[in-house]
Amino acid sequence: MKVAGIDVGAKFVKVVIVDDGNLVSRSSRLMGFEQKESIEEAFKEALEKAGLKKEDLTHTTATGSGKTEVPFADDEFTEVSAAAKGAVNLIPSARTVIDVGAEEGRAMHTNAKGKVLDFVINERCAAGAGSFTEAMARALEIPLEEIGPLSLKSKKSIPMNAQCVVFAESEVVTLVHQKTPKEDIARAIHDAMASRIISMARRLSIEEDVALVGGLANNVGFVESLRRELNMDVKIPEEPEYVPAYGAALAAASRAGGGS
Amino acid sequence: MADKYPTERLKTWNDAKDIRLNYYKDFAEAREKGGIRWAGGAWAFDAVPAGLGDDVYPLTGEPYGASTAFNREFSDDCLEATEKYGFARDLCSYMRNYWGSILLNKYTFGGEFPKSDFLWTDHICCSHAKWYQVAAELEGGIPYYCVDVAVGPDEEVDENRIEYIVGQLHDGIEWMEEITGRTYDDNRLIEAVKNEFRSTSTWAEICALNKAIPAPLDEKSMYSLYVLGTLMKHSKKVVDFYEELRDEVKDRVERGIAAVGNEKCRVMTDTQPPWAFLRVFRYLEKYGCVSIGSLYTFGLIGLWEVKEDGTWGPKTTPMEKGVSITSRDEALRELVKWNLDKPEWQHFYSPKYKSDMMIRIAREWKLDGVLLHYNRGCEGLSLGIAENRLALQEAGYPVMIFEGNMGDEREFDEARTVARIDAFMESLDMTKEA
Secondary structure (H helix, E strand, O other), X not given: OEEEEEEEOOOEEEEEEEEOOEEEEEEEEEOOOOHHHHHHHHHHHHHHHHOOOHHHOOEEEEEOOOHHHOOXXXXXXXXXXXXXXXXXXXXXXXXEEEEEOOOOEEXXXXXXXXXXXXXXXXXXXXXXXXXXXXXXXXHXXXXXXXXXXXXHOOOOOOOOOOOOHHHHHHHHHHHHHOOOOXXXXXXXXXHHHHHHHHHHHOOOOOOOOEEEEOHHHHOHHHHHHHHHHHOOOEEOOOOHHHHHHHHHHHHHHHHOOOOO | OOOOOXXXXXXXXXXXXXXXXXXXXXXXXXXXXXXXXXXXXXXXXXXXXXXXXOOEEEEEHHHHHHHHHHOHXXXXXXXXXXXXXXXXXXXXXXXXXXXXXXXXXXXXXXXXXXOOOEEEEEEOOOOHHHHHHHHHHHOOOOOEEEEEOOOOOHHHOOHHHHHHHHHHHHHHHHHHHHHHOOOOOHHHHHHHHHHHHHHHHHHHHHHHHOXXXXXXXXXXXXXXXXXXXXXXXXXXXXXXXXXXXXXXXXHHHHHOOEOOOOOOEEEEEOOOOOHHHOHHHHHHHOXXXXXXXXXXXXXXXXXXXXXXXXXXXXXXXXXXXXXXXOOHHHXXXXXXXXXXXXXXXXXXXXXXXXXXXXXXXXXXXXXXXXXEEEEOXXXXXXXXXXXXXXXXXXXXXXXXXXXXXXXXXXXOOHHHHHHXXXXXXXXXXXXXXX
16 A cells, blocks of 8 residues: 655655555655645655656645645644654654654654654744754854764863753854854754753653654754763664654555554 | 534523623723722632622722733733833733733723722732732722732641631721721621622532533633632622522533533643633534633632542532621631632642642543643743643643643744644544544
């Protein structure tokens, strides 16, 4: 059975196609103002990569903050459930799933089947989400993809007091003026983010293994900070930004009668 | 899909609406009738000013703040006026709506804001005393009296603590006589006190009927009913209404009439809701989820006791116990003892009291989960709410939290709250009906 999962996030739309439980293709597009076009393009590309047509799909499930914007989806699955389901399927030992995307950070406590037992989501604040690193990379005047590797070079921990993107930016500017090495500032940024995410996740009982998914899982600096702050290993599946879409595809298979 | 249970509109619904609207109208028109206006908190000892005469009209601030919040556009004006005046945005949002109405000289129910003859309140939460101190100043220096009731949780109350409050009420009566020039009538006080015992106990009886499956009442509707007790719990009108409502709800239980016809899942909430967004309760119903109430709706004015079988039920009134109330002092003493047992006063002293009561509700009302409102607009009722969450989870109840503000719509994110509800319902294996 061929199904699709579509994760319409704040910054990217991700599409995953699964055939009898096996991931056969994936695709993503930047979400611009023309959201429907971005969704259509990502979907079309995923189908092409899989050598399929739309009609070949038995079921399509949408997730993400823009899940209602997918006109061809059969149904929806919440971001919380999708990330947990996808993560536990890929890392069966995971009982705590942390998902950090562009707009939101969330943590889920799950059972062995990936069913959510409890969850927390950051409130209206970007300090625990991907947009934080984007703002900080701008403040440091470095490309976004360099901020992670740069922070790994740091040997010094600098506390950042601000827990708000706006105030953190001014703190970063102060550190720049004090001629603080950029790698130390980059680490301070990731430590602050990790601390923010962990304090939120600690509202749940953090049960090992901990899996990290979402776009921020690609940031090695953030991952290192998270491991250090948690004082435990954090498992990351391949291409972690696609995990919620994968979870949605698993839900699609289940809803279409093909199990998960 | 056809509903699982029959539903019916409440027959007493329009009466509740009329009582509420007449209350605000009577307050506005009190002067035309030669009457007296007083304002204060919904927890004020409102039976006491009743001794001044039958033409004494109250305006309780919290329900007024909530009604203002429901009118989003006017509420925004009030909040902005208050901020412009120099008050901080994180203060009690009911209070800010109330102050804003004074500053703009606009009454939520039309016309100019009716100035009170005096202010009569009590103080247990972090805002009440300051609320009316500032209101007195903003209204040009009207007489203001505040009773300190923060004497500890009910289990620690002793004669000295009761006497401390009774003494303040005796002084308050003399103060009222002095500022109004009226002679105080103890018989009216005694009648009002007895009315309060009956109304607050009967409200608890109504809430206890919601233990039934299906629940005969949903919380969104209960907000329009419990509010009468916050307006004038001492009034015969409210006693009569609650007794009629109690009989109707009993009848609904006997006939299996549901508030939510597709009831499949039962939850409770906590603290005041974001008043401008009550439609989130209707959204819950798409999942067949009914909010049966909350410690807030049950215990803000309702008075409870543990019955012989160990369950929660309406508190036995002093009259039912055969207590004699024939003098001012006896009336005030019984009134103080009654109020110090109020459920929503207990958790100011420790979140444990609140957790215990919430777990009791979850168990006795057979709940599947709990929705906690981290209400930035009310520090008093949100105090310790994160502790309550942990306690409820430890007791085995799934909990969803959402942040918001009861009276400041700028601090509530409806789309995100709905997304949370979706995730929570999914985790409870509930599916949304088309």
